[in-house]
Amino acid sequence: MIQQKRVLATDIPGPRSQELSARKAGAVASGVSAGLPVYVEEAVDGILRDVDGNQLIDFGSGIAVTTVGNGNRRVVEAVTKQIADFTHTCFMVTPYEEYVAVCEKLNEHTPGDHEKRSALFNSGAEAVENAVKIARLATGRDAVVAFDHAYHGRTNLTMGLTAKTMPYKQGFGPFASEIYRVPMAYPYRWPTGPEKCAEEALATLKSQIHVQVGEENCAAVVLEPIQGEGGFIVPPDGFLAGLADWCREHGILFIADEVQSGFCRTGDWFASDHEGVVPDIVTTAKGIAGGMPLSGVTGRADLMDAVHGGGLGGTYGGNPVACAAALASIETMEEDDLVGRAREIETLLRGRLEKLAQKYPQIGDIRGRGAMMAIELVEDRETKVPASALAAAVNKGCHERGLVTLTCGSYGNVFRFLPPLTIGDDLLAEGMDILEESFAAATA
The missing domain is CATH 3.40.640.10 (Type I PLP-dependent aspartate aminotransferase-like (Major domain))
Incomplete structure (x- = not known):
C-alpha cells in the first residue's frame, strides 16, 4: 500500500520516465501528447507513484475520472x-x-x-x-x-x-x-x-x-x-x-x-x-x-x-x-457521502485560494463548486488580459514540486483543481502549499 505522502526521489521527470518518453516518441503518434511525462506504476487515493519512485499529489484525477480515489478498494x-x-x-x-x-x-x-x-x-x-x-x-x-x-x-x-x-x-x-x-x-x-x-x-x-x-x-x-x-x-x-x-x-x-x-x-x-x-x-x-x-x-x-x-x-x-x-x-x-466530501474540499480550497488572491493580483477570478474549482489568471484585474504564460509557468512549477495539476480555458489561463474526493486534508493542504510556492517562483 502506498503511503499517502509526497516523495521526491528524483527530479521530475526522473530517468526511467525520460527513457519511457524516448520510447513513446518512437512508438506513439505525436498527436497524443502528455502534459506531465512521468510514467505511473501505482496509485492509491490522492497519490500517484511513478517508475522512479516519486510520489506525486494528484489534483487532476485523470481529468475528473478517479473521483472515488485511485485504486478504490x-x-x-x-x-x-x-x-x-x-x-x-x-x-x-x-x-x-x-x-x-x-x-x-x-x-x-x-x-x-x-x-x-x-x-x-x-x-x-x-x-x-x-x-x-x-x-x-x-x-x-x-x-x-x-x-x-x-x-x-x-x-x-x-x-x-x-x-x-x-x-x-x-x-x-x-x-x-x-x-x-x-x-x-x-x-x-x-x-x-x-x-x-x-x-x-x-x-x-x-x-x-x-x-x-x-x-x-x-x-x-x-x-x-x-x-x-x-x-x-x-x-x-x-x-x-x-x-x-x-x-x-x-x-x-x-x-x-x-x-x-x-x-x-x-x-x-x-x-x-x-x-x-x-x-x-x-x-x-x-x-x-x-x-x-x-x-x-x-x-x-x-x-x-x-x-x-x-x-x-x-x-x-x-x-x-x-x-x-x-x-x-x-x-x-x-x-461514503462523497457529495458531502466534495463540499468540504471546496471549503478548504476556496479559503486557501482567497488568501492567495489577496497576495497575487494576477488571480482575477475564483470560481467553481465542490471539488471542481478554478482560478483565472490575468495580467491585471482592470484589463483582464489572459495571463496564459503565467498559468503555464505555475503549472510547470507544481509539476516539478510533485503536484499533478491541470490548466484549461479558451485562453489557456485557467488553473483547475480536480482532486479525488477521497484525498486527505493533509494532502490538500500540502498541494496548496506547493501551488503557493510555484506562484512565488513564477512571479519573482
Missing part, C-alpha cells in the same frame, strides 16, 4: 470478480444484469423524478453524439445549439459542438452541419458585468436562435452546467433555469453534458441539481466508473424509447467489467 474487488466471471458478450448479443443495474442507478440519481431510460457507451463524446441522435429523432428537427467555450469531445459531431480550435479542431474539418453557437453566460467576462449576465445572455440566446435557426427547427440545446475545458465557467444563478424553461416552451430538448461535472464532483450528484434544473437528457462519463471506460445517456422515457430497436448501441458499450466498476463507484459515493 470496492472498484478493484468488483472488477477482479467480474473479470473472473466474464469480460464480454456484447449486451446486444447476450445481455447481462450489470448493464441493467447501472442504468437503474443512472435513472435514480440523475435530476428529476420522472420516468427515465438509459443507454451505455464508452466515452463522453460518444454519449453526447448519441444524445444528439436521440434528440433529432425524437423531435424530427435537425438544428443543435452549443455555446462559446464549450467542450463536448473529439468525434466529428462533437468537434463541431466544441468551441476551441487548438488543439481540438485544427485541420480536422469539415465538421457536422446544422450546429449553431451562442454566447456563454460567463460572469467574469460579461461586457456589462456579472449582475446582468444571466438576463442578457438569455436574451441574446433567444434572439440569435430565433433569427438564425428558428425555434421550430431546433432539436436541442447542449450545455455543460459548469463548463469544463473551456475554463470551469459557472453560469450565474437563473441562467440554467431560464434556459430550461425557454426550451420547454418551444419543444426544444435541453441536453446537460455532465461528463466532467457529474457524480458528486460539484457537491451535488450532478451540477444541474444546484438550481433544481431537470434536463430532458443527461450525458455522463468520467467519474462514473472509477477509471474504467464507460458513459451513459439518460433521458425522459418517451424520448429514449422513441429510437427504433438497434438504433442505439456499440460493441463495447456497457462492457460488463466497466459496469461492475460503475456499480462499485456509485456504491462508494452513496455509502
